[in-house]
Amino acid sequence: MKDIDLGKEFVIPSPGYRNGRQSASLNQHEEQEGLNSRQDTNKNVACQDALETAARAEGLSLDGLTSSHLGVLDEAHHKGKYHYGWNLMKPIRTTSKYPHPIDNSGLFSYMTFSWLTPLARVAYKKGELLMEDVWPLSVQESSEVNCRRLERLWHQELHECGPADASLGKVIWGFCRTRLIISIVCLMVTQLAGFSGPAFVVKHLLEYTQQMEPNLQYGLLLVCGILMMEIVRSWSLALTWALNYRTGVRLRGAVLTMAFKKILKLKNIKDKSMGELINVCSNDGQRMFEAAAVGSLLAGGPIVAILGMVYNVIILGPTGFLGSAVFILFYPAMMFASRFTAYFRRKCVAVTDERVQKMNEVLNYIKFIKMYAWVKAFSQNVQKIREEERKILERAGYFQSITVGVAPIVVVIASVVTFSVHMILGYDLTAAQAFTVVTVFNSMTFALKVTPFSVKSLSEASVAIDRFKLPPTV
Structure with missing residues (x-):
């Protein structure tokens, strides 16, 4: 690929050149030095403009404000690696030294997203949000x-x-490790709270309704227990999402910025096409965000399945294994479906790279295409590539739809199989036992519903990581 001499465009002939060759020869050395200086300057400016344009198109911040950001972080780094994170663990904070309210929020504000209240109030009053309204x-x-x-x-x-x-x-993983571990811990609290409420509090509440002599204080205590369990479950789940989304934003910005800098330093893209580089920056960066935002939710499934199996066995006896077996067998099916998802993802990105490359050629050589009347031929070529890409996406969508559609049915299948076998074997089944088992199965459905999305995001992220390995800069 031939380099473009950006400096020649700004060379202005000197008066000595117009007066004769002698004046031109005297100024030749000086003009050459000035030309080289302007050429280096223009190339640096071009690289900076290209980086800034690409970064702003992706929503990244690469302007002069980053120097102040680095200074603030260097100052905080001397106070400790987790100094900023520990400040967020304070229940209530009154500081206002940061321009963004999320940096001034405490734990309750962070997990309940109440720091967004002023922005929501402005949107309600004005009916719209402008750029000056956003922090x-x-x-x-x-x-x-x-x-x-x-x-x-x-x-x-x-x-x-x-x-x-x-x-x-x-x-x-090292970049996101601490935040993801905390997110998984919060998810465990969510799963335990969602399991403990139906397993213990609801069971005692059903037994309380069958008593002949009611105890008002005991009944109110059980109701308050259900309320507290739901509050813990909802707040811990909200904290999990808050951590995951912020981790995904940081990871996406870091990966894309490093990729932009690497691409600008490339002297030879080797086997990487221009369409593939564009697709890496626009598509694969979003895959990294989804993996950080949804991938950690996969950790809650096995724990809930084990707890549910043990509890059902204690309540119903050996027949409790049947319902839990339905949930446990669902996870290998998810893993099997994820293999197909990753397979179709690898095939689709290759076709997408080809389509983007073809569209890039059309935009670059549109004059020649119009001149030689090649519009129909190129449109048919692009349509053929797009049709192949659509077929691959449809196949991947079929597997994804099967996994998403089966998840809500698992509870019904597990309940019918468990109660049917339990009654056929001659065991007694009380209302407290039946409703408790059903509520436990319902508490296990959250892990089943998020499993397809978690597996899909992790599978696509593994493909994206391989594509981010660009050739060396030299």
């Missing part, structure tokens, strides 16, 4: 800040394992 980007979500941290982890991986054995997935 500036949080310091913690700055793409340059997160990219610097991700690059440091990547250089450490290269130093320890070498370029051949370096794992980008391991680096990304």
Whole structure:
């Protein structure tokens, strides 16, 4: 690919050149030095403009504000690695030193999203939101800040394992590890609270309704227990989503910024086409965000399945294994479906890269296409590629629809099989036992519903990580 000489466009002939060759020869050396200086300057400006344009198209912040962001973080880093995170653990905070309200919020405000209340109030009063109504980007979500941290982890991986054995997935896990672990812990609290309410409180409440002499205080205590369990479940789940979404934003900004910087330094893209590079920056970055936002929810499924199986066996006896077996067998089916999802994803990205490359050629050579009347031929070619891409997406959608559609039916199947076998074997079944088992099965459905999306996001993220391995810059 031939380099474009950006400096020649701004060369102005000197008066000596117009007066004769002698004046031109005297100024030749000076003009050449000025030309080289302007050429280097213009190339740097072009690279900066290209980086800024691409970054702003992706919603990244690569302007001069990042220097102040880095200074703020360097100042906070001397106070401790988790100084900012520990401040968020305070239940209530009254500080207002940060421009974004999420950086000033406490734990209750963070998990309930009440820091969004002023923005919602402005949207309600005005009926719309303008750019001046939205807060500036949080310091913690700055793409340059997160990219610097991700690059440091990547250089450490290269130093320890070498370029051949370096794992980008391991680096990304190190980048998100602490926040994802906290998110998984919050998810465990959610699952335990959602399981404890139906398993214990609802069971005692049903037994209380069958008593001949009611105890008002005991009944109110059970009702308050159900309320507290639901509050813990909903707040811990909200905290899980808050952590996951913010982790996804940081990961997406860091990965895309590092990819932009790497692409601008490439001297030879080798086997990477222009369409593939565009698709990496526009499509695969979103896959990384989805993996960080939804992937950790997969950890709650096995724990709820084990707790439900043990509890059903205690309540119903050996027949409790049947209903739990239906849930447990559903997870291998999800893993099997995820293999097909990853397979179709790999096929689809190759076709998508080809389509983007073809559209890039059409836009670059539109004059020649119009001149030689090649519009119909190119449109048929693009339509053929798009038709192949649509077929692959349809096949992937079929498997995804099967997994999503089967999840709500699992509760019904497990309940019918368990109660039918339990009654056929001659065991007694009381109302308290039946309703308690059904509510336990319902509490297990959340893990089943999020499993297809979690497996899909992790499978697509594994493909995206492989595509982010760009060729070396030299």
